Amino acid sequence: MDSNEARRGLQAAGRYMLDNDLAWGNAGNISARLDADRYLITASGTRLGELGNEDFIECSFERTLAKDRKPSKETPMHRAIYQQRPEIVAVLHASPFYSTLVACADIQLSSELFVEDMYYLERVEHVNYLHPGSPALGEAVRAKARHANILFLDNHGVLVYDTSIQEALMGLQTLEMVCRMTITARSAGLDLRALPASIVTDFLENSGYRPRREWPI
Numbered sequence: 001m002d003s004n005e006a007r008r009g010l011q012a013a014g015r016y017m018l019d020n021d022l023a024w025g026n027a028g029n030i031s032a033r034l035d036a037d038r039y040l041i042t043a044s045g046t047r048l049g050e051l052g053n054e055d056f057i058e059c060s061f062e063r064t065l066a067k068d069r070k071p072s073k074e075t076p077m078h079r080a081i082y083q084q085r086p087e088i089v090a091v092l093h094a095s096p097f098y099s100t101l102v103a104c105a106d107i108q109l110s111s112e113l114f115v116e117d118m119y120y121l122e123r124v125e126h127v128n129y130l131h132p133g134s135p136a137l138g139e140a141v142r143a144k145a146r147h148a149n150i151l152f153l154d155n156h157g158v159l160v161y162d163t164s165i166q167e168a169l170m171g172l173q174t175l176e177m178v179c180r181m182t183i184t185a186r187s188a189g190l191d192l193r194a195l196p197a198s199i200v201t202d203f204l205e206n207s208g209y210r211p212r213r214e215w216p217i
């Protein structure tokens, strides 16, 4: 997509995230792919709910294409995903309440609860805690990027990426809902009823909800 379209899409996504409790304060950073080796990412110090036209930095895989402002310091993990997954168009990093609670606890999520859960949470991976923005975190994300479209960054937040900004938002919102449902059920002493694995597989392969994902690994 061209940079105007990417900027407008990311501004709308940032507002949506704030309005729907998918981000808070000045935490989080989001990006969109421009072409094979370039992407647009939020600048350092920006707030996702109020992204202005100057709050984005164009980067190539080799360098930052801006003179005055810096891209988010968490750029290495965005870059790692675009490099590992050529089909990925948008990367969202945030720390919504329930997802971050799960990232700070040893809680197993089910991908067998409801329609969007089956599709968006088919694969979820964890990345051990490493300091935000560190090259080590970028490399840890690189190692997991091909295994899933949702990564928990333990004791930090989540990273959700997909083939469009809308699909990445849907993945993030579904993740937050599953985390909230799981925690709420635990608090209330409810047992969630998981669908049998055979039905989940049949849903993914034959229901026509979405084309079957082709995982690189």
Ligand SMILES: [Zn+2]
Pocket: 028, 074, 093, 132, 156, 157
């Ligand atoms: Zn972070």
